[in-house]
Amino acid sequence: MDKLANPAPGYQRNPDKVITVEPYRGNVTVRAGDTVIARSTRAKVLSEPPYPAAFYIPFDDIDFSKLVSTEHSTHCPYKGDASYWSIQAAGEAGKNAMWAYEQPFDEMTEIRNHGAFYANKVTVEATPD
Template sequence: MADKTRKFPGADHPITVAKNPDRVVVKLGDQVLADTRDALSLQESTYPAVQYIPRDDVDFTLLERTEHSTYCPYKGDASYYSVLPAGEAGVNAVWTYEQPYDAVVDIRDHVAFYADKVSIEIIAD
């Protein structure tokens, strides 16, 4: 197995993780997949912010782990889940960093959903 390149956030590629003060609800149609007031918002470089939902606030009966994985040199290895009610459209629609690098360790025990696969609502309190 080849060594993986590891990079660190900095001025050229900033990454911040902060508690989202609002409620975040993830749905597929009318079906709630996740509902939390404890989401973490990860802002990476110029990409749109991603909401990381605590695993305890996700309905895992609607998800199925897959064999798919990816690697981010800033965050580590990602594992994936499919959203079962979405069928083919929901394959690998959810990801998680189970052993994230130190710079983003707060996202451990959280999952994120692809915004083009589900509805992600941020509801201001």
């Protein structure tokens, strides 16, 4: 069944908006300074022009002991409501550095239980296979 034939409540349909999610073939490491926050061989790449592509890393590959959840949230009409985490050791620079769509719209289930990081708050190293 076409997921867009019966969109999830709240999902905004826009034929000009193309969002793709594909597996990344390689290793992705996220660091705050010298501290590794995440390391994965199972990351996904979400492309949503005009924004830069973002790596979404499975929760199992993220060290949540280095993060603290925040009250900050945002809403995307295509993905749903995002929750945020700060990197404890990074102080103000790490505030709301990671986001995730814990209950994304049905059209974006590929990113459920995955987190993404702001590239201006962490170092993201991607090494293709």
